[in-house]
Amino acid sequence: xSSAAMTLEEVIEKxxxxxxxxxxxxxxxxxxxxxxxGHIPADAIPIIARLIGLSRAEVHGVMHFYHDFRAExxxxxxxxxxxxxxxxxMGGQALESHARRALGVDFGETTPDGRFTLEAVYCLxxxxxxxxxxxxxxxxxxxxxxxxxxxxxxxAENAE
Amino acid sequence: xxxxxxxxxxTTAVALGADDVARAIRKEAEERGIAVEIIRxxxxxxxxxxxxxxxxxxxxxxxxxxxxxxxxxxxxxxLFDAGFPAQCDDPAALGKISDIQWLARQQRLTFARAGITDxxxxxxxxxxxxxxxxxxxxxxxxxxxxxxxxxxxLRGRGGAAFPTGIKWQTVLDxxxxxxxxxxxxxxxxxxxxADRLLMEADPFQLLEGMTIAGLATGATQGFIYLxxxxxxxxxxxxxxxxxxxxxxxxxxxxQGSDQSFSVELRIGAGAYICGEETSLLDSLxxxxxxxxxxxxxxxxxxxxxxxxxxxNVLSFAAxxxxxxxxADFYRDFGTGRSRGTLTVQLxxxxxxxxxxxxxxxxxxxxxxxxxxxxxxxxRPLRAIQTGGPLGTYLPESQWDVAxxxxxxxxxxxxxxxxxVVVFDDTVDMARQARFAMEFxxxxxxxxxxxxxxxxxxxxxxxxxxxxxxxxxANLSLLDELCETMxxxxxxxxxxxTPLPVxxxxxxxxxxxxx
Numbered sequence: 001x002s003s004a005a006m007t008l009e010e011v012i013e014k015x016x017x018x019x020x021x022x023x024x025x026x027x028x029x030x031x032x033x034x035x036x037x038g039h040i041p042a043d044a045i046p047i048i049a050r051l052i053g054l055s056r057a058e059v060h061g062v063m064h065f066y067h068d069f070r071a072e073x074x075x076x077x078x079x080x081x082x083x084x085x086x087x088x089x090m091g092g093q094a095l096e097s098h099a100r101r102a103l104g105v106d107f108g109e110t111t112p113d114g115r116f117t118l119e120a121v122y123c124l125x126x127x128x129x130x131x132x133x134x135x136x137x138x139x140x141x142x143x144x145x146x147x148x149x150x151x152x153x154x155x156a157e158n159a160e
Numbered sequence: 161x162x163x164x165x166x167x168x169x170x171t172t173a174v175a176l177g178a179d180d181v182a183r184a185i186r187k188e189a190e191e192r193g194i195a196v197e198i199i200r201x202x203x204x205x206x207x208x209x210x211x212x213x214x215x216x217x218x219x220x221x222x223x224x225x226x227x228x229x230x231x232x233x234x235x236x237x238x239l240f241d242a243g244f245p246a247q248c249d250d251p252a253a254l255g256k257i258s259d260i261q262w263l264a265r266q267q268r269l270t271f272a273r274a275g276i277t278d279x280x281x282x283x284x285x286x287x288x289x290x291x292x293x294x295x296x297x298x299x300x301x302x303x304x305x306x307x308x309x310x311x312x313x314l315r316g317r318g319g320a321a322f323p324t325g326i327k328w329q330t331v332l333d334x335x336x337x338x339x340x341x342x343x344x345x346x347x348x349x350x351x352x353x354a355d356r357l358l359m360e361a362d363p364f365q366l367l368e369g370m371t372i373a374g375l376a377t378g379a380t381q382g383f384i385y386l387x388x389x390x391x392x393x394x395x396x397x398x399x400x401x402x403x404x405x406x407x408x409x410x411x412x413x414x415q416g417s418d419q420s421f422s423v424e425l426r427i428g429a430g431a432y433i434c435g436e437e438t439s440l441l442d443s444l445x446x447x448x449x450x451x452x453x454x455x456x457x458x459x460x461x462x463x464x465x466x467x468x469x470x471x472n473v474l475s476f477a478a479x480x481x482x483x484x485x486x487a488d489f490y491r492d493f494g495t496g497r498s499r500g501t502l503t504v505q506l507x508x509x510x511x512x513x514x515x516x517x518x519x520x521x522x523x524x525x526x527x528x529x530x531x532x533x534x535x536x537x538x539r540p541l542r543a544i545q546t547g548g549p550l551g552t553y554l555p556e557s558q559w560d561v562a563x564x565x566x567x568x569x570x571x572x573x574x575x576x577x578x579x580v581v582v583f584d585d586t587v588d589m590a591r592q593a594r595f596a597m598e599f600x601x602x603x604x605x606x607x608x609x610x611x612x613x614x615x616x617x618x619x620x621x622x623x624x625x626x627x628x629x630x631x632x633a634n635l636s637l638l639d640e641l642c643e644t645m646x647x648x649x650x651x652x653x654x655x656x657t658p659l660p661v662x663x664x665x666x667x668x669x670x671x672x673x674x
Contacts, residue, residue: 022424023383023444023445023446023463023464024426024443024444024445024446024447025446026446026447027426027427027429027443027444027446028426028427030429031427031429058447061448062446062447062448065431065448065449065605066428066429066430066431066449067429067430067431068388068428068429068430069429082350084350084351084549084599085350085351085508085545085549085581085592085595086350086351086507086508086579086581087350088508088592088595089507089508089509089581089582089583089584089587090508090509090536090537093591121389121430122348122350122432122549122599122602122603123348123349123350123352123389124171124389125171125347125352125353125356125389125390126171126172126175126353127350127351127352127353127505127507127508127513127579127581128172128207128208128353128505128506128507128510128513128514129172129175129176129207129208129210129513130507130508132175134389137391138174138175139171139172139174139175139391140175141172141175141176142176
């Protein structure tokens with residue numbers, strides 16, 4: 001059964017089942033739910049809490065502590081711009097401004113057409129060839145504003 | 161046997177187009193009817209040359225490979241026209257891999273294997289000295305393993321530089337039903353990528369080092385806590401753990417012995433603070449990554465309250481060298497109380513950036529100017545930050561200091577995890593100081609007030625100084641705030657954030673004027 005056809009309860013039961021008995025199962029469970037659903041909806045919290053045997057407050061607290069877990073769905077593509085020092089040294093701040101302008105959204109926001117979510121990230125481990133960005137699971141090096149535009153239009157072409 | 165062409169699968173190489181290069185080589189070779197075997201190796205860490213393509217012909221020694229780099233997708237047809245994969249003249253040709261001075265002058269122990277082979281081949285790993293250390297450890301009493309680590313002088317490579325052998329001794333001496341080995345692979349410092357490179361290029365070395373730690377302390381379960389920003393390392397480690405289990409190097413009765421050790425990979429969720437060891441342990445327990453009070457030390461009460469060895473990726477890796485080649489061999493590298501090799505990561509505005517492994521004791525100027533070639537922009541160097549985002553900004557007058565734990569500490573700097581971030585003369589140091597506080601505000605776990613609130617106030621005060629608003633009063637307020645953060649914070653996050661701030665202000669005061 002694909003996750004799309006499953007109820008929220010079934011998705012969470014499946015994920016919790018995969019991690020039952022593990023040390024600190026909540027983190028892998030949150031990752032698992034987000035992987036299948038794209039985000040962790042508010043309705044998921046009481047179900048996760050019940051199935052793992054934690055309070056809702058505990059699950060809520062953990063989920064909201066970590067930058068990766070999202071309460072709302074992301075756009076089709078998640079674009080992360082590295083804001084850290086090694087990228088700043090090569091024009092990262094100009095790239096940040098350019099990305100915000102090009103997408104018309106601020107960090108943490110999704111474009112109105114639902115195509116891109118823009119996020120800040122602090123280091124992608126690509127610090128010798130900066131500025132760095134990550135689009136979904138792909139990391140790109142030495143990203144100038146024009147290369148940024150090129151990467152985005154390539155995604156648009158692939159979508160057509 | 162066909163000619164082997166090596167194209168790295170490392171994050172940086174791929175970020176520079178290595179996948180496209182590999183595809184183009186396959187296509188050109190097919191079209192021209194040339195038999196090649198394409199191997200996706202790890203990177204050697206010479207990132208300024210990536211994608212670095214290497215060619216090895218039948219029966220040849222790997223040091224004789226012909227190297228080409230950086231190679232882009234568009235260069236591939238031209239290379240084949242010139243005769244590639246046979247040795248050929250081309251602007252991208254670098255000659256023999258062993259003739260590349262940037263690599264040849266390094267003293268590689270931990271990264272000796274990186275980039276030579278397919279990172280997921282256990283046969284390759286073993287043919288280059290892999291698992292020799294573990295094989296020896298399997299025949300040694302736990303105390304003798306700990307003694308070797310102590311005698312090597314190895315200090316934690318994550319940043320805190322605590323003697324690894326003493327940590328292991330504490331875990332060995334603390335009786336418990338279950339002990340743990342935890343690898344801190346939450347490499348969050350900007351300007352660092354050594355852990356990532358090792359995990360992507362030589363993952364079995366990490367598994368071997370963790371297993372040695374397990375044998376040394378009586379722990380049978382290991383965890384790797386890997387940051388989520390490293391998807392390639394995740395993929396490589398997942399597979400490496402499976403392969404090591406299948407080959408009997410992990411799991412029950414390792415290589416037929418009565419010793420057992422398992423490793424589970426866990427993924428973080430984008431919190432810098434989880435690189436702090438106690439916060440990492442809370443995260444591993446499925447909690448918010450809040451920093452714990454110390455004592456008790458994790459070596460006594462760590463994961464689930466049990467004795468826990470928690471070390472950085474490179475510390476575990478160094479343990480394999482100590483066991484394989486002996487404590488004296490390792491100890492003979494380095495200077496004073498900084499023994500062994502330091503893996504410096506040249507990053508930021510640097511012409512020849514990448515991973516440089518050398519014995520401790522080289523100066524920052526040698527590393528940045530001689531090896532790194534100065535700035536990538538070609539403009540004058542202005543500031544160097546060592547030790548990550550919580551590290552000091554050093555002006556030119558301090559670049560002749562040796563990169564070892566004590567010498568850097570004397571001038572208020574730190575080695576940290578070996579990150580060296582270079583800035584040219586366009587850098588605005590007031591903005592860097594402000595960013596240090598801003599980063600602390602974003603990433604503080606929130607447990608202690610000096611860090612949680614101090615960082616927010618720090619941004620505000622620096623803004624007022626830059627705006628020349630009651631300058632003198634705000635400068636002294638900033639100084640007091642820094643003092644409070646240093647004295648009152650629970651961990652290095654709040655306690656060290658004042659370092660980049662104060663050093664920027666001290667050495668580059670003009671940048672703080674309107």
